[in-house]
Amino acid sequence: MFALVDCNNFYVSCERVFNPKLEKRPTIVLSNNDGCVIARSNEAKDLGILMGEPAFKNKNIYKKHKVAILSSNFALYGDMSQRVMSVLSQNSSALEIYSIDEAFIDLSGIPVKKLLSEIKYLKTTVEQWTGIPVSIGVGITKTLAKVANHVAKRSTGVKILIDSRDVKKSLKNLKVENIWGVGSRLKKILNSFGIKNALELRSQNELWVQKYMTIVGRRLQLELKGIICYQLETNPTNKKQICTSRSFGQLVEEFSKLEEAASMYATRCAEKLRYQHSCASVIKVFIQTNSFRKQLLQYRNISFIKLPIPTNSTLKITKAALLGLKTIFKSGYSYHKLGVIIENIVPDTNIQTHLFDNQNYKVQKDLMAAMDKINSINGQDTVKVASQGFRQPWKMRQVRVSPCYTTRWNDFITVKI
């Protein structure tokens, strides 16, 4: 049994905690550079303001209804999120923080009779301690808990969806596009076969689902049937990719400004990397013009840099990012967005396999011999090396540690920094 706790209109609710005058007033929060709407109060939703809508389009509506328009303050939201999650973790046995405003809770062990009072208590506690209103939905699987939450949001704020007739009814009332995991593409496919609600999807033939919705759809269907495919993930796993990117407030042409942004974002990436005690060896930089402005000349490109040895040094990552930027920069374009991405992330204690890179044949051979020795002493798969015959020029296929790593990077720039 899972509960999904979801903060209502999270960013707006955060703002309201510190500015009670915003209560009852239609309120929206805008993205970076006040570009588009990323949060709406219920009153704003009632005005027909959509999520992700560009803010400049509806200025008249905002003015007419005296909508409070706020720039985003992610430091505040992050802090409020932590407070909510801490209350939840104090009041539950197992917690998975799913996003900044959502968490799954394990409820197994609580008798069904007590469920309602439990989650009502949880809801009240969070609201009293943090000032953030939440909705809680309970279901047998995570997907059903999501469905329950959907129902809760439209009623009293709590919903237990266990009774099979109740489940059936709720699924019938849920449009396919509102199912967790169904986006615009799947909606189109489903609708074209006349499947409009979640109940119809649940009762579809399994082979059909597999064919048109792949394994993802099968899991979705099973979860709707009450068969658990997604467990609670209580240990936050390390990021496999870390990205820092922004749109510029206005178009940028000078290389120096791009450089400035690239080194700032590279620094942020390195910080995030160190925070999770990892190292990375691939640094990507992308730049792009504004694709919405079709009259302008369009250009986008991404550079790949692979470092011989993983690092979490800000300096090294920044240097690589700047080098990458140089390789893709073209003058004569007006740039709109820049991002730095780091990949090939490994724990910072686990870099020995990368010694194989950029070594000559003899050194590699010696290293392999050393690895073999370590393996034979430990008697386990500390380090595995593919048992290929040696060839010239040396091409190592695979060095298997966890995570697995190979040296097939011919098309990439490899730099020593």
Added chain:
DNA sequence: TCTGGGGTCCTAGGACCC
């Protein structure tokens, strides 16, 4: 020497999430 089946690994790109 010729050829095929079975397998792994990798990447780009798409789809989806909040």
Added chain:
DNA sequence: TCTGGGGTCCTAGGACCC
């Protein structure tokens, strides 16, 4: 004039190996 940012997972298809 002005259109978010940060992620994950899956698949197809190529490269490569035995």
